[in-house]
Amino acid sequence: MKKQLYLNLMYSKWIWMMGGIMIVINLLAAFSQSLINLQPFMPFVNLLNLIVMVYTISSIQNIHTLITKNDSHHFLYSLPIRKxxxxxxxxxxxxxxxxxxxxxxxTYVIIGHDYHLYYGLVMIMGASLIMMSIYLIIFANSWLDSAILRYIIYFLPLFIIYMFHFMPLNNTVIHNIDLGIGWDIYRFVLPFIVLGAGIIVYAASYLYGRKKIVKSDIV
Structure with missing residues (x-):
């Protein structure tokens, strides 16, 4: 398992570098905003953070795509490692x-002290666990095919959550809009329900995949 995990880390080192650089940029922006006006640069910083987090949250798919492009999967399957x-x-x-x-x-939210955005992140993390469970199980046998389709299936629910939970959450908090208890449950409680469901589905899908491998020797 350590060999495969190390291989994943090596194939994604550029993503880790992007994330590390973004963390440094965010911290510099957070602690220097009292000295200089960062407002003209914030749209660019926001865009960079969005791009980096899209890559970090879908890194395993990027690895699979990269491996197939240079035929490294032949080397991967020849390694002395169990499926x-x-x-x-x-x-x-x-x-x-x-x-x-x-x-x-x-490091991004401390720039504007927008800590309410964590609720949106929790929602996205839960959905990511659910969709990645589907990816790693259903597409485990055919991840050499239809890479674009798998990206669409994975990111579509995340995009919907971003548009219909993350953005409304941010707008209603910033403008102090009170839409009642139902909306509060949607904004602040539902994310933890989705995260809990995501953790359960993620664990269950791993156990299912492991059992399937033992029975049929298919990954």
Whole structure:
């Protein structure tokens, strides 16, 4: 499992570098805004953060796409490693990348002290766990095909959450709009329900995938 996890980290080192650079930029912006006016640069910083977090949250798919482009999957399958370890490494790797995404996001929110955005992030993390479970199980046998389709299936729910939860959450908090208890549940409670469901689905899909490998020797 360690070999596969190391391989994933090596293939995604450029994503880790992007995230690390973004963390530094965010921290510099947060602690220098009292000295200089950062407003003209914030649209650019916002865009950079969005791009980086799109890559960090979908890193495992980028790795699979990169591996297939240079035929490294032949080398991957020739490694002296069990298929259950490959599956386990992918699950652990995606969880690590979600933690890294939270780290990048945390340095971003301190720029404007927009801590309410964490509720939106929690919602997206939960949906990511659910969709990645589908990706790692359903597409485990055919991840060499239809890369674009898998990106669409993975990101479509995340995009919907971003548009219909993350953005409304931000707008209603900034403008102090009170739409009643139902809206508060939607903004502040539902994200944790989705996250809890995501964790359960993620764990269950791993156990299912592991059992399937043992029975049919298919990954």
């Amino acid at each position: 259950t370890d490959i599956l386990k490494a992918d699950y652990i790797y995606h969880a690590l990348m979600l933690v890294f995404t939270v780290a990048v996001f945390s």
